[in-house]
Amino acid sequence: MEEQTTILVVDDEKVIRDGCTLLLQPEGYRVVTAANGREALDLMRDQPVNVVLCDLKMPVMGALEVLKEAGALYPEVPIIIITGHGTVADAVECMKQGAYDFVTKPFRVDHLTLAVKRALEKQHLERQTRRLQEEQAKNLYTLAMEQSRLLTIVNCMADGVLVTNRVGEVVLCNPTFKQLMGLSGSLPQPGPLEAYLGEESFLKTIEELCATAETGPAKCLSQELCRGRVHLRAMSAPVFGPDEKVLGTVTVFHDVTAFKELDAMKNDFVNMVSHELRSPMTAIKLQHEVILDGLAGEVTQKQRELLSRAQAKIQGLLELINESLDIAKIEAGHRHLELVPLQLGEVLREVAQLLEAKAADQKVVLRLAVPPDLPPVRADRRSMEEVFVNLVSNAINYSPGGGEVTIAGLSHGDYAEVRISDTGIGIEPEEIPKIFDKFYRVKNPKARQIIGTGLGLAIVKGIVEAHRGTVEVESRLGEGSTFRVLLPR
Numbered sequence: 216m217e218e219q220t221t222i223l224v225v226d227d228e229k230v231i232r233d234g235c236t237l238l239l240q241p242e243g244y245r246v247v248t249a250a251n252g253r254e255a256l257d258l259m260r261d262q263p264v265n266v267v268l269c270d271l272k273m274p275v276m277g278a279l280e281v282l283k284e285a286g287a288l289y290p291e292v293p294i295i296i297i298t299g300h301g302t303v304a305d306a307v308e309c310m311k312q313g314a315y316d317f318v319t320k321p322f323r324v325d326h327l328t329l330a331v332k333r334a335l336e337k338q339h340l341e342r343q344t345r346r347l348q349e350e351q352a353k354n355l356y357t358l359a360m361e362q363s364r365l366l367t368i369v370n371c372m373a374d375g376v377l378v379t380n381r382v383g384e385v386v387l388c389n390p391t392f393k394q395l396m397g398l399s400g401s402l403p404q405p406g407p408l409e410a411y412l413g414e415e416s417f418l419k420t421i422e423e424l425c426a427t428a429e430t431g432p433a434k435c436l437s438q439e440l441c442r443g444r445v446h447l448r449a450m451s452a453p454v455f456g457p458d459e460k461v462l463g464t465v466t467v468f469h470d471v472t473a474f475k476e477l478d479a480m481k482n483d484f485v486n487m488v489s490h491e492l493r494s495p496m497t498a499i500k501l502q503h504e505v506i507l508d509g510l511a512g513e514v515t516q517k518q519r520e521l522l523s524r525a526q527a528k529i530q531g532l533l534e535l536i537n538e539s540l541d542i543a544k545i546e547a548g549h550r551h552l553e554l555v556p557l558q559l560g561e562v563l564r565e566v567a568q569l570l571e572a573k574a575a576d577q578k579v580v581l582r583l584a585v586p587p588d589l590p591p592v593r594a595d596r597r598s599m600e601e602v603f604v605n606l607v608s609n610a611i612n613y614s615p616g617g618g619e620v621t622i623a624g625l626s627h628g629d630y631a632e633v634r635i636s637d638t639g640i641g642i643e644p645e646e647i648p649k650i651f652d653k654f655y656r657v658k659n660p661k662a663r664q665i666i667g668t669g670l671g672l673a674i675v676k677g678i679v680e681a682h683r684g685t686v687e688v689e690s691r692l693g694e695g696s697t698f699r700v701l702l703p704r
């Protein structure tokens with residue numbers, strides 16, 4: 216409930232006090248009265264008062280003393296002086312001492328109420344201004360505290376942090392960033408990005424982010440940077456202002472050297488084991504072949520059956536070993552690519568020929584739709600053969616009930632496309648992002664009999680990306696799949 220506005224009338228003449236009460240009460244004010252300054256101050260101590268109407272001259276305590284005491288204790292309460300015509304000069308003196316206004320006796324109704332209203336308005340405005348000032352001071356304090364807290368977090372982070380403004384100049388970097396970059400001493404801020412990190416690909420990323428359109432989804436770009444023996448993963452994102460315009464960028468640098476070293480150790484180990492296994496496996500396979508060919512004596516039907524099964528398992532193991540060695544090489548970037556102008560049509564024809572018998576075995580019709588004018592791409596022949604043998608083998612393998620596999624070549628300006636489509640078992644949508652992972656195999660009951668390592672598509676992806684191409688798949692469960700390889704010309 217809103218409190219009633221209280222006006223205190225201080226005058227030694229009862230008639231004035233009563234007159235004021237009669238005039239102000241109908242305006243909705245609560246009126247309290249005092250016969251002199253002392254009484255008035257006692258009353259103000261006991262209850263809140265909004266405006267004081269105070270006679271200039273009173274016995275015990277006059278207006279000047281009230282002004283002095285009340286002004287110090289209740290600075291927000293306006294005091295209006297009631298004065299006679301002959302004492303206007305004294306009233307002006309009171310104004311100098313802090314009175315808000317004065318009204319002369321005998322006063323008119325409208326003069327008195329107007330003076331009170333204006334005093335109340337002033338009081339209201341002053342209160343509002345004070346509240347806004349307090350709020351502003353509080354906000355500034357919170358902001359400064361937030362800023363200091365953020366700066367401390369950034370400075371304590373184990374990851375490097377680099378902040379740029381909208382023109383790509385560095386405005387902040389933390390001690391970890393300096394340490395990762397081997398920077399010492401003070402650097403200009405704002406300063407040119409090149410002075411902090413001059414890597415071409417990074418400069419381009421920041422340029423791209425600074426040019427981000429004001430609307431649209433925020434992007435976060437990730438890249439790997441190599442500084443001598445230190446490997447860093449850098450995640451960069453634009454910073455938007457309240458107007459949705461780019462204010463600058465923030466990049467966080469995570470040191471992944473330890474992971475890289477572990478990965479290299481793991482690859483070395485896998486390579487070593489695979490190499491050690493390959494020779495004895497090949498020897499066992501050859502010896503089985505000698506036995507199966509009857510060169511070591513007659514083989515019974517049962518023995519042949521058992522040996523053939525063992526042969527299939529050994530073949531599977533050899534494939535796993537070869538593919539593990541292959542993927543390790545691709546991942547380490549050690550696979551040598553001899554990029555030459557390559558007629559994809561020729562490669563695809565050879566792959567189709569190689570896999571014709573396999574397709575016939577599985578009652579799959581293999582179709583080749585390659586236009587004679589398919590332009591050449593710059594690629595490594597052996598790697599391309601591996602890519603398409605893998606994809607076409609999969610297309611045949613994952614069509615266990617027979618069907619159709621089509622190898623098509625298309626040209627799109629700067630890119631050549633190869634599409635391998637089948638009418639096989641297809642892939643569920645949620646499996647699609649995982650099938651290019653190493654060793655991932657979809658658990659489809661229809662594919663249970665199909666032998667594989669889960670490495671084929673990882674190798675395909677690795678090779679295609681090493682050629683700056685892309686591989687993607689569209690598939691419908693139970694209807695078939697299409698793998699599309701795009702290669703730059």
Ligand code: ADP
Pocket residue numbers: 609610611613637639640641642650651655656657658662666667668669670671672673696
């Ligand atoms: P795998 O040795 O198991 O064939 P890949 O890496 O070549 O390994 O393939 C990974 C998985 O992707 C396979 O296990 C299979 O489930 C799925 N897949 C690949 N090609 C096809 C295809 N043409 N049709 C249906 N599923 C496929």
